[in-house]
Amino acid sequence: MSDEAIKHPGLNLGSAHGRDHDAAEAMLFGFWIFLMSDAILFSMVFATYVTSVNATAGGPGPHALYDIKSVFIETLLLLTSSFTFGMASLALKYKHGTAQLIGWLAVTLVLGVAFLGFELHDFASMFAKGGVPSRSGFLSAFFDLVPLHGLHVMGGSIWLICLVGQIAMYGVDTQVKLGVMRLALFWHFLDIVWIAIFSVVYLAGLT
Amino acid sequence: MIEQTRDDGDAATRNLEERKEFHSYVWGIALALVLTLVPFALVHWAAMPGLPLLSVIGAFALVQMVVHFRFFLHIGFRQKREDLLLILFSTLLLFIMLSGTIWIMASLAMRMTLPAQP
Numbered sequence: 001m002s003d004e005a006i007k008h009p010g011l012n013l014g015s016a017h018g019r020d021h022d023a024a025e026a027m028l029f030g031f032w033i034f035l036m037s038d039a040i041l042f043s044m045v046f047a048t049y050v051t052s053v054n055a056t057a058g059g060p061g062p063h064a065l066y067d068i069k070s071v072f073i074e075t076l077l078l079l080t081s082s083f084t085f086g087m088a089s090l091a092l093k094y095k096h097g098t099a100q101l102i103g104w105l106a107v108t109l110v111l112g113v114a115f116l117g118f119e120l121h122d123f124a125s126m127f128a129k130g131g132v133p134s135r136s137g138f139l140s141a142f143f144d145l146v147p148l149h150g151l152h153v154m155g156g157s158i159w160l161i162c163l164v165g166q167i168a169m170y171g172v173d174t175q176v177k178l179g180v181m182r183l184a185l186f187w188h189f190l191d192i193v194w195i196a197i198f199s200v201v202y203l204a205g206l207t
Numbered sequence: 208m209i210e211q212t213r214d215d216g217d218a219a220t221r222n223l224e225e226r227k228e229f230h231s232y233v234w235g236i237a238l239a240l241v242l243t244l245v246p247f248a249l250v251h252w253a254a255m256p257g258l259p260l261l262s263v264i265g266a267f268a269l270v271q272m273v274v275h276f277r278f279f280l281h282i283g284f285r286q287k288r289e290d291l292l293l294i295l296f297s298t299l300l301l302f303i304m305l306s307g308t309i310w311i312m313a314s315l316a317m318r319m320t321l322p323a324q325p
Contacts, residue, residue, distance in 0.1 A: 009290045011228070011281050016221065029290065036297035043301045044308070051312035072247050079239055082279055086232040094225045188279040192272050198243075199268035203250045207260050 008032070010185050011089050013177065020174045024181060031182045035189050042148070042193050046200060049145045053205070055137030062205030065131045067122060071202045074118045075194065078153075081111035082191040089184045098172055101180075105164055108187070112157045119150050142201070149197055152190050159183055235278025242271040 006012055008028040013021040053062075088104035091097070123143075126132075133143040163179050170176060246267045249255055255263065276282045282294065 006285055009280065009282055009294065014221075014224075029293075032290065032293060036293060039297060040301055040304070043305045047305050047308035047312075050309050051316070054316075068247065068251055075243055075247075079236065079243065082239075082275070083232055083236040086235070086279060090225065090228060090232070093228075094221065185280065188275060191279070192275045195268050195271050195275070199246065199264050203246055203264045204261055206250050207253075207257055207264070 010181065011086075011093065013093055013181070016095075017093075017177070020177050023174055024178055027178050028181060028185070031185060035185060038152075038189070039193075042145075042196070045141075045145045045148060046196065049141040049201065052137040052141040055141075057136040057138075059136040059139065060129055060131050061138065062202075065126045065129055066202050066206055067125065068202065068206055070118055070122050071198055074115050074122075075198050077111050077115040077118065078191050078194050081108045081115070082188055084108045084111065085184050085187045088180065092172070092177060092180050098167060101172065102164055102167060105160060105180075109157055109160050109164075112153055112160070112187075116150060116153055116157070119146070123147070146197060146201060149190065149193055152186075152193070156183065156186055156190060159186070231278050231281070235274060238274045238278070239271055242267050242274060 007021065007025040009032055010028060013024055015021060084104050084107045088101055088108060091100045091104055131139055131142075133140050159179075160183060163176065163183060166176050166179065246264045249260060249263060254260075276294075282291070284291070
């Protein structure tokens with residue numbers, strides 16, 4: 001049964017959800033195609049960053065600007081939020097009730113917003129040290145790459161708020177289920193992009 | 208909003224499946240934590256020289272990505288064929304464009320740097 005039940009990549013609702021499980025197949029496959037194209041977009045911005053990492057033009061470089069403690073906290077926040085979204089997915093799949101689903105989604109939202117707060121604080125302290133995007137090619141590339149991920153997280157957070165609103169309005173219907181499953185893929189995907197960011201940008205920059 | 212569960216008899220199977228999937232997430236976050244902590248600690252205490260450290264960071268990042276795909280996104284070899292192909296082909300394209308760009312631009316930067324003496 002479990003072999004038959006896998007209709008698309010990612011967590012499947014399973015046959016207990018009947019027609020919702022069938023409806024998920026095409027929708028989630030399409031969303032995977034979007035995710036992969038987004039990955040290509042990110043990879044090109046990464047290439048831009050890597051090729052201009054030495055173009056500091058006499059301005060402040062990675063060592064002067066990056067704060068490893070803050071990045072570490074951001075990493076833990078995003079990783080934990082990926083786990084709590086996983087718990088929300090399980091609450092949806094195994095029908096633990098609307099309260100538990102909304103609870104896990106709310107925890108995820110709080111962690112995501114906290115991540116954004118820390119990231120904005122990072123950018124502000126970089127600005128204070130003279131690390132503005134117009135200072136050098138390196139900084140332009142940095143503020144092309146890292147805030148692009150931040151914008152994705154912000155988009156995901158807004159989407160999450162909309163989903164909670166939909167649950168409050170319509171209950172856990174097919175549209176809501178498919179929305180939660182797509183946002184789960186998006187959220188886990190953003191965590192994977194963040195692995196690349198903290199490794200390529202921050203850790204490699206601070207070696 | 209909650210449709211009739213068709214397989215009440217399968218409740219035990221579903222419980223087992225739920226435990227399995229819960230453990231998958233727990234394994235995922237445990238492995239990801241270890242794979243995050245090690246490179247951060249190495250960089251923070253500057254425990255290794257430059258190039259080996261970069262290789263270790265890169266290796267840990269790649270393994271952590273695989274862990275996330277496996278345990279959070281549930282990608283395995285039991286996918287429908289074209290789904291896995293989509294992900295693998297995108298990864299191939301990504302790799303070609305990324306490494307090609309970095310190669311060409313690094314080579315260009317090297318050739319554009321004039322030698323100190325004419």
